[in-house]
Structure formats: C-alpha cells, structure tokens
Amino acid sequence: MKVDGICGPRTKDVIQVFQVKQFGWKYADMKVEPGKQTIARLNEIVGSSVAGPPLPTVDVEVVDTGAEEAFKRLMTEHLERARHCIRAAQFDITRALPAVDQPDGPITQFSRKKLLERLNRHFDIDRARNPRQGLERLLSVFDNMEKVFQRPGGMWGDKAFVLYKGNIHRDRVGFTSLGGFYLPGSISRQKLRQDTIYITSAFAVTIAGKQRAGAGTILHELAHFCSGPQNFGHIVDHAYGNRDQPKVLHLSPEHKMQNAECYANYAIEVGTGSAAYYLWS
Numbered sequence: 685m686k687v688d689g690i691c692g693p694r695t696k697d698v699i700q701v702f703q704v705k706q707f708g709w710k711y712a713d714m715k716v717e718p719g720k721q722t723i724a725r726l727n728e729i730v731g732s733s734v735a736g737p738p739l740p741t742v743d744v745e746v747v748d749t750g751a752e753e754a755f756k757r758l759m760t761e762h763l764e765r766a767r768h769c770i771r772a773a774q775f776d777i778t779r780a781l782p783a784v785d786q787p788d789g790p791i792t793q794f795s796r797k798k799l800l801e802r803l804n805r806h807f808d809i810d811r812a813r814n815p816r817q818g819l820e821r822l823l824s825v826f827d828n829m830e831k832v833f834q835r836p837g838g839m840w841g842d843k844a845f846v847l848y849k850g851n852i853h854r855d856r857v858g859f860t861s862l863g864g865f866y867l868p869g870s871i872s873r874q875k876l877r878q879d880t881i882y883i884t885s886a887f888a889v890t891i892a893g894k895q896r897a898g899a900g901t902i903l904h905e906l907a908h909f910c911s912g913p914q915n916f917g918h919i920v921d922h923a924y925g926n927r928d929q930p931k932v933l934h935l936s937p938e939h940k941m942q943n944a945e946c947y948a949n950y951a952i953e954v955g956t957g958s959a960a961y962y963l964w965s
C-alpha cells in the first residue's frame with residue numbers, strides 16, 4: 685500500500701473473482717500483501733492523523749455515470765441490510781457468551797456447540813488463546829458499528845459514508861481510516877476525513893447491483909473503522925475473500941479476529957443465512 689487509509693478489495697481481487705468464475709480457484713493468482721507490512725504501515729497512518737478543518741480537498745474529479753444513483757441505493761437498502769447483519773451479529777455473540785466457558789453437552793438447539801457454531805466457522809473461537817476475551821472484543825466491534833448508526837444529530841449513520849470521486853485508491857472498492865470511529869474531526873495526511881468511510885465511485889455501481897456485495901463492503905469498511913483500543917487495536921486486511929478462500933480459511937484465530945473480511949463474512953451469514961458475500965454475490 686502506497687497511500688493512507690485502509691482499503692476494501694482491490695482491482696486484483698475483482699480480476700481474481702473473474703478468474704475464479706471462469707477457471708476455478710486453481711488458476712486464480714491474486715497476491716495478498718504480508719500482514720506484518722500492512723500493520724506497520726497502518727500504524728504509521730493512525731499516528732499521522734491530525735485535527736483540522738472538516739472538509740476533504742477533492743483532487744481531480746472523475747465522472748462515473750450512475751455512481752450517484754448507485755451510492756443512494758447503497759445508503760438506503762444496502763445500509764439497512766448491513767445494519768440488520770450487525771444486529772444479528774450482536775445477538776449471536778451475546779447468546780454465545782454465557783456458553784463459551786461451559787463444557788460441550790449433548791447436541792441440541794441450545795448446546796454450546798450450536799451456539800458457537802458460526803463464530804467458530806468464521807473466527808475459530810475455540811482455537812483462540814482466550815475464547816471469552818475474543819467474543820467480548822468481537823462484540824465490542826459490532827457494538828461500535830451499531831453506534832455509528834445511533835449517533836444523535838445526524839453526524840453519522842449514512843453521513844459517515846461518502847461517495848469518493850478523487851484519485852486516491854481508485855482501484856479499491858472502498859477505504860477508510862483504521863479506528864476512524866475514535867477520530868472525530870481528524871484529517872489525514874492526504875487531507876481526507878478520518879471519521880469517514882469512502883466508497884469509490886468506480887465500484888459503486890458494481891456493488892450496488894449485487895445482493896450482498898454492497899452490505900458486505902459496508903461491513904468490511906466498518907470493521908476497519910470501528911477497530912480500536914477497546915477491542916483488537918487494529919482490524920486490517922490479512923486476507924480477502926469468502927470464508928472458504930484458502931488464505932482466509934488458514935489464518936490463525938487471532939488473525940481472523942483482526943481481519944476485516946471475516947467480519948463481513950460472519951455478519952452476512954448470521955444476518956442473511958448465506959455464507960458468501962464477496963464481490964460476485
């Protein structure tokens with residue numbers, strides 16, 4: 685990553701989606717940056733935020749036909765779907781918390797195994813060093829997401845999102861600042877608001893036209909945005925893709941809990957019943 689902000693899936697991923705669709709996973713060869721470098725870079729970014737005037741300077745504007753209309757759809761139906769998924773996640777984690785320290789009993793609808801099923805599918809909670817602490821932090825992230833929608837005075841909610849027509853991150857679906865939730869009024873080195881999630885105009889039409897890609901992108905960016913000292917410190921991009929994408933599947937539980945895509949995948953599954961959100965769905 686050359687510039688600041690934390691990003692959604694890149695053009696390469698869209699290419700990969702195409703490859704997968706056309707040729708299957710065997711021929712898809714997207715390369716993911718090593719997590720360590722990303723984290724190091726992101727640490728710099730967070731450290732560089734300064735308070736400043738509230739408006740971003742927009743560089744060269746690029747006209748994308750339909751982007752405004754698509755963004756409106758994202759901020760209505762897709763945002764509503766994302767919020768439904770956030771609440772479903774809060775409910776799922778709250779229900780699992782009392783069970784996490786219990787032994788596995790007989791399998792019933794309310795058995796420990798059942799209550800932790802989806803959290804284990806996406807975060808490998810039972811293999812984590814501290815499953816209870818993991819659940820509490822996951823809940824804190826989703827609680828922050830819900831708070832984005834509850835801010836009084838109309839400052840947040842859909843106002844937290846901006847259709848971005850500038851030149852930074854043109855190859856990304858969206859981008860935001862790590863922990864932007866905790867940075868009200870901050871402006872980045874690139875003169876962009878840090879308390880804002882940017883949806884790139886080049887991709888707005890693509891994701892608004894899919895059932896889950898719009899909500900999934902919103903959830904992915906919200907995970908970056910809502911990470912902070914009260915939960916996992918930083919939620920970054922260790923790997924992109926659906927849960928069963930090998931690079932996602934083989935992350936450690938700790939990395940899954942610090943991987944934005946896992947939040948989108950998990951919340952979409954608990955909220956919609958479908959395991960897949962990624963760009964094609």
Ligand SMILES: [Zn+2]
Pocket residue numbers: 690691692693904908920921944
């Ligand atoms: Zn990301």
